[in-house]
Amino acid sequence: MLNTPVRYLKGIGEKRERLFRKLSLKAQEDLLYFFPRRYQDRLEITTISKLEPGFYFLFQGKVLSKTEFKGFRQKNVLKVLISDDTSSILCIWFNQPYLANYFDKGKEFVFYGKVMRYDGILQVNSPEFEENNFSQGILPIYPLKEIFTQRYFRRIIRDVLEKNISKLSDILPFNIRKKHDLINSAAALNNIHFPKDHKILEQAYKRIAFEEFFLISIPFILQRLISKKKLGIRHIIDDSLVNRVRNNFGFELTFDQQQVLEEIKNDMVKDYPMQRLLQGEVGSGKTVVSSLASAFSISGGYQIALMCPTEILAYQHYNNFKRWFLNTGYEILFLSGSIKAKKNIYKDITSGKAKIIIGTHALLEDNVKFNNLGLIIIDEQHKFGLVQRNLLSQKAFYNLKVWPDVLIMTATPIPRTLALTIYGDLDISTIRQLPDGRLRPETVVYNKENSDSAFQFVLGQVRLGRQAYIIYPLINESEKLELKAAVKMYEYLQSGIFKGLSVGLIHGRLKETEQKKIMDEFRDGKIKVLVATSILEIGVDVPNATCMIVEHAERFGLSQLHQLRGRIARSQNNSYFILIANPKSEDSVLRISAICHTCDGFEIAQKDLEIRGPGEFLGSLQHGLSELKVADPIRQIDLLKAAREEAKSLIEKDPNLMLRQNQALKQALEKKMPNYKEFNKLT
Numbered sequence: 001m002l003n004t005p006v007r008y009l010k011g012i013g014e015k016r017e018r019l020f021r022k023l024s025l026k027a028q029e030d031l032l033y034f035f036p037r038r039y040q041d042r043l044e045i046t047t048i049s050k051l052e053p054g055f056y057f058l059f060q061g062k063v064l065s066k067t068e069f070k071g072f073r074q075k076n077v078l079k080v081l082i083s084d085d086t087s088s089i090l091c092i093w094f095n096q097p098y099l100a101n102y103f104d105k106g107k108e109f110v111f112y113g114k115v116m117r118y119d120g121i122l123q124v125n126s127p128e129f130e131e132n133n134f135s136q137g138i139l140p141i142y143p144l145k146e147i148f149t150q151r152y153f154r155r156i157i158r159d160v161l162e163k164n165i166s167k168l169s170d171i172l173p174f175n176i177r178k179k180h181d182l183i184n185s186a187a188a189l190n191n192i193h194f195p196k197d198h199k200i201l202e203q204a205y206k207r208i209a210f211e212e213f214f215l216i217s218i219p220f221i222l223q224r225l226i227s228k229k230k231l232g233i234r235h236i237i238d239d240s241l242v243n244r245v246r247n248n249f250g251f252e253l254t255f256d257q258q259q260v261l262e263e264i265k266n267d268m269v270k271d272y273p274m275q276r277l278l279q280g281e282v283g284s285g286k287t288v289v290s291s292l293a294s295a296f297s298i299s300g301g302y303q304i305a306l307m308c309p310t311e312i313l314a315y316q317h318y319n320n321f322k323r324w325f326l327n328t329g330y331e332i333l334f335l336s337g338s339i340k341a342k343k344n345i346y347k348d349i350t351s352g353k354a355k356i357i358i359g360t361h362a363l364l365e366d367n368v369k370f371n372n373l374g375l376i377i378i379d380e381q382h383k384f385g386l387v388q389r390n391l392l393s394q395k396a397f398y399n400l401k402v403w404p405d406v407l408i409m410t411a412t413p414i415p416r417t418l419a420l421t422i423y424g425d426l427d428i429s430t431i432r433q434l435p436d437g438r439l440r441p442e443t444v445v446y447n448k449e450n451s452d453s454a455f456q457f458v459l460g461q462v463r464l465g466r467q468a469y470i471i472y473p474l475i476n477e478s479e480k481l482e483l484k485a486a487v488k489m490y491e492y493l494q495s496g497i498f499k500g501l502s503v504g505l506i507h508g509r510l511k512e513t514e515q516k517k518i519m520d521e522f523r524d525g526k527i528k529v530l531v532a533t534s535i536l537e538i539g540v541d542v543p544n545a546t547c548m549i550v551e552h553a554e555r556f557g558l559s560q561l562h563q564l565r566g567r568i569a570r571s572q573n574n575s576y577f578i579l580i581a582n583p584k585s586e587d588s589v590l591r592i593s594a595i596c597h598t599c600d601g602f603e604i605a606q607k608d609l610e611i612r613g614p615g616e617f618l619g620s621l622q623h624g625l626s627e628l629k630v631a632d633p634i635r636q637i638d639l640l641k642a643a644r645e646e647a648k649s650l651i652e653k654d655p656n657l658m659l660r661q662n663q664a665l666k667q668a669l670e671k672k673m674p675n676y677k678e679f680n681k682l683t
Contacts, residue, residue: 002029002164009159011152019147031160032189035208035629036140039201042112043137049086053117060084060110063103078103082111089115090123107131112139138195157193165190169664172211176646182207192630206639209631213643216628218669221644221651223425224275230403232273233374237265238299241328245295248324249288256433257285263429264293264407268375273393274405277423279413280431281601282566283438286409287317289431290377291324293407298330298355302374302404305392306358309380311336311512312519316541317379318358325356335359335368338512342367364391372400378408411566412559414605432602440599441568441575445553445592451580455497458547461576462501462528468547470531471564473555484551490531498529507533534560543571553579553595554588558608561595569599587611609634 006025007017025031042058051057061082071077071094078093080103091111093099103109113127128151142153170177170185177184183191187200188207195201246253253261260278267274280286294304306321308314318334325332333345333354339362348354352371357363373396378389389406396404408426419428446454458468470493472486490505504527506518515535521527523542530545534556548568553561561579568575579596583589594607633640650662657666 002032002167003027006031009156009163011156011159022147023143023145028160028164031157032164033629034142034157035192037143038141039195040112040139040141042139043197045110047086048082048084048089048122051089051115051122053115053122056112056114058110058112059089060108061089062108063105064088065105066100066103068097068100082109087122090121091127091129092123092125094126102129102131138198138201140193154194161190161193169667171665171668172214173650173661173665176650177207180210180642180646182210185211205630208629209636210639210643212628212631213633213636213640214647215668215672216631217644217647218651220423220425221648222655225651225655227273227275227403227425230273231401232271232403233268233300233302233400233405234271235268235296235300235302235374235405237269237296241299242292242295244328245292245324248326251435253288254285254431254433254435256280256431257289260289260429260431261292263427264289265296267427268293268296268405273403274407275426276407276429277419277426278407278409278429278431279419280409280411281413281434282411282563283569284431284434286411286431287320287379288324290379290407290409291321293377294321294356294375295325297375297405300374302372303349303352303354303370304356304375304377305363305370305373306356306377306379307363307392308358308360310535311338311360312515312535312540313379314358314360315516315519320541321356321358330355332356332358335362336512337362338516361388364388368395370395370399373404376404376406378406380410380412411563411601412605413601414609438569439572439574441565441577443565443577443579443596443599445579445581445596447582448580451551454549454578454580455493457576458529458549458578459497461547462498465544466547466573467522467525467527467542467545468529468549469545469564469567470529471548471550472531472533473552474533486531486533489551493529493531501528502526503529503531505531506535508535534564540567541570542567543573546571546573546575547578548576549578549580551580553581554583554585554592556591558591558594558604558611561591562601562604565595565599 005017005027006012006020007014009028012020020026023034025034040056044058046057046059048059048061051059059082061084064081064083066081067079069077076095076097078096078100080091080093082089082091091113109129109131111124111127111129113124115122115124117123130151139150140154140157141150142157144150144153165186168186168189172182172185176182182188183200183203185207188204188211191200191204192208195204264274264276264278267276278286278289290306294306297304306314306317308317314336315334318332321332331348331354333348333356335342335345335349335357336359339345345354346367346369349357350369350371357368357370362368373392376389376392376396378392389408393404393406408423413430444454458470462468470489472484472489474485486505486507490503494503504518504522506515510518518527518530519540522530522545525544546568548564550556550561550564556564565577568577579592581588581592583592590607590611594604594611598604598607631640650665654662657663657669
């Protein structure tokens with residue numbers, strides 16, 4: 001059975017099972033879907049005389065002689081001279097004395113390794129070898145983190161395939177496979193692990209990629225189908241309230257904001273619930289749009305709930321909404337886990353006295369019972385899962401027996417084709433335009449050797465009346481990572497270069513009340529320099545803070561750096577984003593280069609997707625979804641579209657997957673999607 005623990009496979013047992021768990025391999029099915037990282041092409045055996053230094057080769061020969069001795073630092077060295085009819089080569093192993101027992105004179109072996117030349121002699125260090133039945137062909141190389149040898153792991157994979165492959169049910173119906181020229185599941189798994197040739201390997205990848213795109217699309221297609229069947233609120237909008245809120249802004253809306261607002265208004269006057277994603281550049285004014293959407297709902301007599309991932313962001317929205325709804329007569333409440341006395345807050349929410357409730361996950365608490373919740377706004381949606389999003393909607397439905405409108409905001413834009421898959425249950429609105437007069441920050445990179453110049457520049461800006469952030473990746477010093485930590489550097493900067501200035505410190509381990517106090521003091525200008533961790537990544541708005549230094553910038557993700565940069569581009573003043581970095585890996589060099597060359601969030605998102613690959617990128621955007629292991633939405637856009645269309649067509653025809661040909665798919669979804677049965681009840 002595929003769900004049988006790996007310890008029951010021959011050669012594993014309970015002791016080795018713990019090692020498999022380090023690779024997140026618990027059941028035999030996990031092994032089937034643990035795909036090779038790359039392959040070694042061993043289709044042709046090369047004679048020793050034709051071996052060239054610097055390349056990997058498959059070659060064979062007989063043992064002429066073997067020598068053992070103690071080398072540098074008493075390490076055991078085994079040298080075996082191998083010969084065929086054309087020439088000879090030296091094979092060398094270090095600290096593996098037991099191998100000497102294998103290489104008796106005259107025995108014949110096949111070897112695979114990288115050939116080198118030292119002192120005119122061909123040699124290969126630590127080659128893979130086998131006697132007689134050597135694995136000739138295209139061999140898989142797995143990401144094993146040096147826990148197992150490749151040879152051992154291949155044997156385990158072969159065992160799992162032999163035991164289970166005939167029992168596999170194909171989740172893709174035959175008509176879909178035929179239409180798109182896809183091999184069946186068994187053939188795909190067999191050949192992605194042990195391909196007979198390059199053509200069948202390509203077919204295996206295509207099949208598994210299609211399946212991954214297909215599965216990742218289904219929950220959102222189901223969600224959309226359910227939404228279209230729900231009875232929503234047909235909002236009656238009073239433009240006079242909307243205009244009063246707009247007059248409190250003190251600025252004009254951009255063209256993009258007006259376009260998006262019209263899309264939201266058209267949704268809210270319909271009799272089925274709005275499900276809309278608002279994605280926009282950092283600082284493009286998404287919150288302003290959400291406040292006017294709130295005015296749409298309030299004017300018809302309904303409540304609004306705005307949920308944020310952090311108390312800092314929620315409290316900032318609370319202050320903005322109070323300012324924008326000034327003199328309208330509507331009560332705005334703030335709710336978070338740090339508030340002790342909540343009885344009166346709960347009472348005002350339940351009675352309907354509170355019209356706008358802004359808070360954190362605390363809005364999901366059982367004690368929060370809305371009177372007539374008509375609009376749900378979720379900020380930074382990728383910090384919440386699909387289930388959490390639905391919980392608020394269910395609270396509204398429980399009381400009104402109709403479903404509320406939902407507006408989801410994100411400052412992590414992604415390419416539209418990918419957005420249609422990731423957020424396939426939502427209509428998508430986009431703001432690319434920044435408010436008039438908003439200047440792009442200047443991005444500069446320093447290395448640690450000349451970082452003093454960066455701090456001197458920031459000191460000069462602070463003395464001119466500006467404020468600054470100093471960002472660190474850790475709170476306290478780590479022995480493993482030689483990084484400057486926020487707490488230590490706060491003490492150092494306070495007594496050093498910023499001596500005499502008010503310096504603050506904020507990080508995620510402080511109590512929420514303490515975080516709020518520090519941010520209020522920074523916003524009011526009492527704190528001039530704020531030392532922080534990446535807790536400030538999301539939504540902090542202090543227009544006078546025009547400088548930011550990010551130390552160890554190579555440790556931050558590309559989208560994370562762009563979010564941090566967005567904290568200082570909040571006014572019409574020049575702003576400076578200063579990175580102190582010593583990138584060494586290829587990815588970190590690419591990230592630093594990308595952040596310096598563009599301020600466009602959509603370009604940043606595209607580059608981030610290219611650098612990190614789809615698996616990690618998708619994982620950070622949407623909790624609860626399995627990572628794409630094979631599918632690549634950048635290079636396989638056409639396949640993504642085809643898989644999504646097939647998933648949409650299948651679900652529309654058989655939403656409950658009752659047809660016989662869809663039973664394997666239904667079982668797979670119930671296994672992969674814990675909430676699939678809940679979807680099933682609603683369709």
